Amino acid sequence: MTTRSTHIARRWFLAVGLLLVLFVAAVVAMMWPTDGPLALANADENADENAETIDVVDDEARDDPEDGEVVAHEDGWFTERQASEGAEANAQYCAHCHGDDLMGGVGPPLAGDTFWQRWGGESVQAFFEVTRQTMPQDDPGSLSNETYAAITAFVLEVNDFPPGESDLPSDADELQALTIERGATGADAATEAADDEPGEAAVSDEAANDNDAGNDAGEDADADDADAERGDGEAWFTSEQAERGQDEYAQHCAACHGDDLQGDPPLVGDAFLAGYETVGELFDYTRESMPEGDPGSLDDDTYADVIAFILDRNEFPSGDDELDADDRDAMDDMPLDADADADATEAEDVDAEDAEAARDEDAEAEETVLRAISHTGGMSGDWTRSRRISTGAVPPEISPIRRS
Numbered sequence: 001m002t003t004r005s006t007h008i009a010r011r012w013f014l015a016v017g018l019l020l021v022l023f024v025a026a027v028v029a030m031m032w033p034t035d036g037p038l039a040l041a042n043a044d045e046n047a048d049e050n051a052e053t054i055d056v057v058d059d060e061a062r063d064d065p066e067d068g069e070v071v072a073h074e075d076g077w078f079t080e081r082q083a084s085e086g087a088e089a090n091a092q093y094c095a096h097c098h099g100d101d102l103m104g105g106v107g108p109p110l111a112g113d114t115f116w117q118r119w120g121g122e123s124v125q126a127f128f129e130v131t132r133q134t135m136p137q138d139d140p141g142s143l144s145n146e147t148y149a150a151i152t153a154f155v156l157e158v159n160d161f162p163p164g165e166s167d168l169p170s171d172a173d174e175l176q177a178l179t180i181e182r183g184a185t186g187a188d189a190a191t192e193a194a195d196d197e198p199g200e201a202a203v204s205d206e207a208a209n210d211n212d213a214g215n216d217a218g219e220d221a222d223a224d225d226a227d228a229e230r231g232d233g234e235a236w237f238t239s240e241q242a243e244r245g246q247d248e249y250a251q252h253c254a255a256c257h258g259d260d261l262q263g264d265p266p267l268v269g270d271a272f273l274a275g276y277e278t279v280g281e282l283f284d285y286t287r288e289s290m291p292e293g294d295p296g297s298l299d300d301d302t303y304a305d306v307i308a309f310i311l312d313r314n315e316f317p318s319g320d321d322e323l324d325a326d327d328r329d330a331m332d333d334m335p336l337d338a339d340a341d342a343d344a345t346e347a348e349d350v351d352a353e354d355a356e357a358a359r360d361e362d363a364e365a366e367e368t369v370l371r372a373i374s375h376t377g378g379m380s381g382d383w384t385r386s387r388r389i390s391t392g393a394v395p396p397e398i399s400p401i402r403r404s
Contacts, residue, residue, distance in 0.1 A: 076164015
């Protein structure tokens with residue numbers, strides 16, 4: 001009886017176990033990603049995940065371009081036609097400052113190393129927006145967004161970005177997704193070429209290091225000279241005024257002279273300072289001729305703030321008192337070309353020394369003649385006295401010389 005019950009129990013366990021296995025198998029089959037009916041419930045979610053994965057792959061591909069290739073979105077961000085229209089717009093609105101070939105003139109270059117140093121790593125939207133808000137200089141924002149997009153396409157084409165099948169949009173979000181960057185071009189390509197010739201590369205590297213060391217030493221010496229010339233002088237403006245001037249400069253001046261004042265022409269360095277004797281002269285010129293498209297359009301205090309910013313970038317010290325636009329006499333007493341002042345002072349000293357030496361020589365020669373005359377009796381004492389007085393050798397109040 002006991003044995004029969006045991007067999008029955010085992011059969012029930014086997015039956016229940018088999019049913020559980022079949023149930024699990026059925027569920028797995030229904031949820032299988034490709035064939036099962038439940039897979040449809042996750043189809044949209046899987047598609048979204050796949051799309052995100054593709055976007056990530058595309059982004060990584062754009063971030064890691066092939067050597068020598070400019071990074072481009074989908075094989076080109078603009079069309080040849082759009083770039084051609086941008087070239088025409090540039091000739092009409094921009095070339096008088098930036099040049100037909102974008103290599104600069106009155107304004108900074110928009111091609112080559114200068115362009116890459118300024119805009120490399122920035123979004124196309126940043127370039128587009130700065131152009132739209134500040135250009136043309138005499139009427140910013142006056143062109144259509146399509147024209148600004150065409151000009152941007154032309155700038156990109158000149159900087160070796162390849163054309164594609166679609167026009168560059170003017171939508172901010174789309175432009176923000178495009179980054180101005182490139183692979184191994186220009187200096188990078190030169191480095192690769194040097195790697196192919198180890199001997200020449202080693203020589204070039206050594207020469208470059210020597211030049212860098214010499215340049216660093218020269219820059220240190222120049223910095224010391226600048227501190228000696230400008231750091232010991234009086235402070236003519238405050239740091240707050242220079243900061244205000246920086247904001248005004250960015251709005252009215254940077255388009256031509258550059259954010260770092262190294263544009264065309266530059267506003268920093270000894271060559272620039274040598275062009276103006278005093279702060280007053282620089283102030284007058286700036287007020288009468290700038291901004292280029294609308295000279296004299298700013299108030300005098302704004303011009304003074306801009307001058308303060310320029311002085312600050314030229315390593316003049318700041319202090320407690322602002323540069324006063326109403327005190328032109330004070331500006332005329334603020335020398336800019338320290339070297340010229342030093343040379344002029346030195347020349348005056350040399351002239352004074354030469355004049356004094358000449359007078360001494362004349363007096364000595366006169367004394368020699370007088371002694372000779374007095375010993376020979378050839379001239380009267382009155383004539384001798386009058387002669388010495390006329391040459392300045394003896395003042396009139398001195399008694400006449402008597403013959404011995």
